[in-house]
Amino acid sequence: MSVEDDKKELEWPMDKVRSTFINFFKEKHGHTYWGSSPCVPVDDPTLLFTNAGMNQYKPLFLGTCDPALPMSKLTRATNSQKCIRAGGKHNDLDDVGKDVYHHTFFEMLGNWSFGDYFKEETIAMSWSCLVDEFKLDPNRLYASYFGGDETTPPDLEARDIWLKYLPAERVLPFDAADNFWEMGATGPCGPCVEIHYDRIGGRDAAHLVNADVPDVIEIWNNVFIQFNREADGSLRPLPSQHVDTGMGFERLTSILQGVDSNYDTDIFQPLFEEIRILTNAPRPYGGKVGPVEDIGFIDMAYRVIADHVRTLSFAIVDGAVPSNDGRGYVLRRVLRRAVRYGRQNLGAELGFFSNLVPKLVEIMGGTFPELIERQDYIISVVREEEESFSRTLDKGLQKFTDLASNEDNNGVFSGKDAHYLYATMGFPIDLTELMAEELGMTVDKDGFEAKMKEEQEMSQAAHAEKMAAGSGKDMRMVAEQTSHLVHTLSVPATDDSAKYTTEVLDGSIVKALFIGRGETEDQIGFVDSVTKESSTVGIILDRTSFYAEQGGQTYDTGDIVKVGDSATFRITNVQLYGSFVLHLGIVIDGELSVGDSVSCSVDYVRRRPISSNHTMTHVLNYALREILVNRPAAEGKVSTGVNVDQKGSLVDEFKSRFDFSWNGQLTPQQLADVETLVRDQIVKETPVDCFVAPLADAEKIGALRAVFGEKYPDPVRIVAVTPSPVTEILANPQDAMWNGYSVEFCGGTHLTNTKEAEAFCLLNEEGIAKGIRRIIFVTLDDAKKAIATADEFETRLEAASKLDGGDELEALVKVLSMECNSLVVSTVRKTSFRETIADLLKKVMAYKKQRMAGMTDEIKAKAIAAGEVTDGNKVIFRFDFGANAKLGKNVATAFTKKITDKAIMIISADSDADRFLVLAMAPKGVDVDCKAWCNAVIEGTDGKGGGKKDSAQFTVPDISLLDSAIAKAEQW
Structure with missing residues (x-):
């Protein structure tokens, strides 16, 4: 039976559940549909994966959203968000399969209010959605609210609202662990109400709420973001109140389809049938749990495999790949866990897991078309990782069995043996723990960690906000600071349009001075004046010519000088917080006060190589796609299924670092072709034009290269390295001629013509994760120096090549070989140099072999003479x-x-x-x-x-x- 046939038999197929929820808020309550963000965060280093619907809206909650972004205009939003909870703070990986309700990948249905409606409206909408729209039995619904603690009063407002819909015995107070939500140790937070559903009904289930009973489950959480948690633990009311809700799509679907488990819905059942076919499993999925009922852990294997193929497919399509660290290592654990269950418990053959991807795409591709577009890529990544692990899996399983059967282990699998499986067989420690648990054993985790030379970094990356060196002060501005600027100090958004100029900007006005969070009596951090004694400070102007760090480009440095005075402020860092540009640094001389008129003097000598490197990053992006994708396609070569997509960049005054998706190392010829194509653009003296246009018009350009998952402002700035101006491109957006040039969205600083880059040198190309490559290059004087160094070294190689294979060449080759490794030159030429040195070494070895052959008799005679005496x-x-x-x-x-x-x-x-x-x-x-x-x-x-x-x-x-x-x- 096909997926479509399954859906026809259900009153509430999964697609109808999802669309009904979204349409309820969109059409009946004026919410904007705002699509799911990638489950691999593009711009939030604090997260391994997107784990809640609110993640993409954090800039709105924190008051740091760029006002030029369309998101900043949102007041109400709704969607279904792709989420992964595996690794980091929220980790359900270890529980998947053991019960019938945990997942690592799930969808979160949500509705949000950004300073618009609040508790009364939210609860009314939630009730109407569940009871009127989805027709749930109101007698099975329970609501929990925050009951207060020693520091925070109870949320009686939410309680009283719920009493309009439910009797008091079904409106229940709970502590902060269940009903108070916080983004972190500090920052926006607030009480929440959870809606719970009793699957059985006809009883008083109040005592089962929050008791971790699968028959009484939480289905919806409504968070009321109304406070800011201060560093001292106190709560300060926020100037704007927000609503953040999240409902489990899988749980709601199971309720509407009248089944006891998420895994019994049409979300998973077609996957289970495909697993049965692909693995030739002993029996169909039966929903059994535990070693007594689920003999051989057959059903557990079904659940693990189905859940994990969802997680891997969505993570891969959104930009992550299995690797040895961070989120990549989490994905590797997920895949190996699934493959082990398939091979050991279901008797599957190698390759079964990657062959499951097309069925997932069939089930979910209609809602998430990115799965269809990149199906071949997902399969290739999964297959490669699956084959890599399968080479050692059978041997590892046998080794585990042998080690576990040791009569002296007393029910404990030794840390030393666990480390052996990790280091030799590629078994993550949690996989070993899971296998041990199935045998009623525990693993000596302390012993394992003691054997590890370095503990694998699994935690989420720490978010390192830029701060001026040595100050020790918290110079970040979050919701409290940006709100204070707007509502208390009436500071307008910073006009930074002059950041694209190359002249001193006079007549700017100091609008606010910031000395750090917690540094003033009100803890907010703003003062009226600063001096040298103020240490690190931040200045906000009405307009500035300084570029704030963003889009992969580093910040400007320079001076802000008080007009008609000697007061000077040395800028060492520039950051963007919402609509405000914060200039960080120290007062060199004098005093600076709010209202002072100042001039902005950017260090344009430092900025020049930054702009050069940024422009040539765009050209490199174009060249990679041209050499790796377009030319092979034009020659009729088979596609690899992988596109060249930007995965990150860092542009500063020293170099440019560009990360992109590609499977496998680039060949020397490919690198040479890329370098040549970029240099050709410099020789051709191609103009660089920048133009701001409506986003809708700009997105029609066929040759446009945009970063996947990136959010762009409207209007958006287009940077084109073309002979024609952007206006001409916009007039004919689908003209194929633009495919021969670089056209991108970008807010960075650039050259006006490629000739200003003067030179280009590709220094290095390497893999940084499975399917992700990194190129580092330089321009201007650094590139010219690298080229001159290569020319000089090549001259020396040519001279060496003219020598015979004598002792002189032997000594020279040793020197040249060592020097070659440390040369800062084009990687293309370095490869050529190494090939030449290898040929010279062969020449030396031939000489030495010939010399030794001629010396054999002499050596024999000397040995015999030594023996005689x-x-x-x-x-x-x-x-x-x-x-x-x-x-x-x-x-x-x-x-x-x-x-x-x-x-x-x-x-x-x-x-x-x-x-x-x-x-x-x-x-x-x-x-x-x-x-x-x-x-x-x-x-x-x-x-x-x-x-x-x-x-x-x-x-x-x-x-x-x-x-x-x-x-x-x-x-x-």
Whole structure:
């Protein structure tokens, strides 16, 4: 039965549930539909994954949203948000499969108010949505509210509103853990009301609310953001009150479809059937739980695999890939957990997991078309990771079984063994813990961590706000500060349009002075004047020519000087908070006060390379797509299924770093072609035009390159590296000729013509995660210096190539090889240099081989002569011909034929490889144990080799130990 057939049989198929919710708020209550943000956050480093519907609206709650963004105009919004809770603070990964209601990927239905309606309206809408729209039995609904604690009064307002809809015995108070929401240790927060549903009904289930009973579940949480949590723990009322709600889409669907579990809905059932087919599972999914009922953990495997393929597919399509750290490591754990269950519990063959992706796309692609667009890419990433793990899975499972069956373990799987599975078999510790739990064992986690050289970084990345060095003050501005500027100080938004000029800006007015959060009596941080004694301070002007850090481009530096006075403010950092540009730095001289007239003097010498690097980043972006995607397509080559999409950038005065999606290392020819194409744009002296246009018009440009998941203002600034102005592109947006140039949305500073970049040098290309590559390049003087360095080194290589294979070339190649590794030159030319050096090394080796062949007779004669004058039955012969064991054996054989009463030990240094050879041989009848002799000589050296009593040879990897080896040989 197809997915569509399944839906026809249901009164409430999942797509209808989702659309009904959204249309209720959109059409009946004036909400704007605001689509789901990616489940991999684009601009929030505090999160591993998007874990709630409110994540994308944080700038609105914090008062830091750029007023140019369309989001800033929102007052009411609704959507269904893609969420992942695996790793970090919110982590359900360990519980998935063990019960019938946990997920790592889920959808959160939500409605939001930004300073518009509040508690009365929210609760009324929620009640109407559930009872009138979805026809839920009101007798099965319960509401919980914040009952207060020793620091915060109860939310009696919410309670009283709920009493209009529910009897008192179903309106229940709970503590802050359940009914008070906070974004973090400080910041916006407030009480919430949760709506719970009793699946069974016909009873008093009040005592089961928040008791973690699957029959009485929370379905909707309404958060009232009305306070700001201060650093001292106190609550300060916010100037604007917001509403943030979230309802579990899967839970609501299960209720409407009349089933006991999310996994019994049409969201999961088609996946289960596909899993059964692909794995040839022992039986269909039966909803069983626990080792007694779910024998062999068959149903647990179904749940794990179905949940995890959703998580991986959405995470990959939104920009993450399995890797060794951060969110990538979480995804690797998720995939390996699913593959292990499929292989071990369902008997699946290699490749089953990636083959499940098309069914997921069929089920959810209609709502999330990005799955359809990138299905091949998802499959390729999953298949590669699945195959990598499968190579060691069977061996690892057997090793786990062997280790777990140790009679001495007393029910505890040792940390040492867990570390072995982690390091050797690629088993994450939580996978080992899960397998141990299935056997009734625990894992010695402390022992595991003690064995780890470095604990794997799993926590969410710390958000490092820029602060002036050494101040120790909190110079961030959040909702409290931006609200104070607007409502108390009446400071207008900063006009930063002059940031694109290259002249001193006179006549700016100081509108506010900030000395840090918690640094004033009211804790907000604004003062009327500052001096040198104020340490780090921040200035907000009515207009500025300084560029605030954003869009991957670093901030400007320079001076703000008081007009008609010597007061000078040294700018070391510039940050953007909502509509305000904050200039951070220190007062060098004099006093600066609110209302002062000042001039803005940007360090344009520093900005020039920044602008150059930024413009050429755009050109590089175009060149990568042209060389990797467009040209192969034009030549009829098969697509890899991977596009070249920007995944991040950092532009400063020293270099540009550009991250992009691509599977596999770029070939030397591809890198050469990219570098050539970028340099051609400089030679062609292509104009760079910037123009601000309505977003709707700009998005019609066929050649436009936009960053996936990025939010763009309306109107938006277009930067085009083309012979024609942007206005001409807008007049003919679908003209194919624009595909030959760079056209992007960008708010950064740029050159006016590519010729101003002067030079371009691609220094490095490397992989930073699965499917993500990074290029670093320089322009201007740094690029010219790199090119000159490469030219000089190439001249030296050419001179070396003219030498024969003698000792002079050998010494020169050693020097050139070491220098090449440290050269700051184009990676294209460095690759060529290494190839040339490799050819020269072959020439040197051929020379040395020829020289050694001619010296064999001489070496033999010297060895025999040494034997004739040496007393005793052992001869130690030192002659450096490298670690050539074949030559050494020839010499030793000739010696033992001529000198029949002595054993010989030959020691030869190989200075090229920093090693030496130890070889011993004894003629018949001579009582010398050659292997024992060699072992005594190499003891404590990490030497490797072997042999027998009459002949042995070893190589020692450290030539500095040669003299002590000779001494040991003599003493033995």
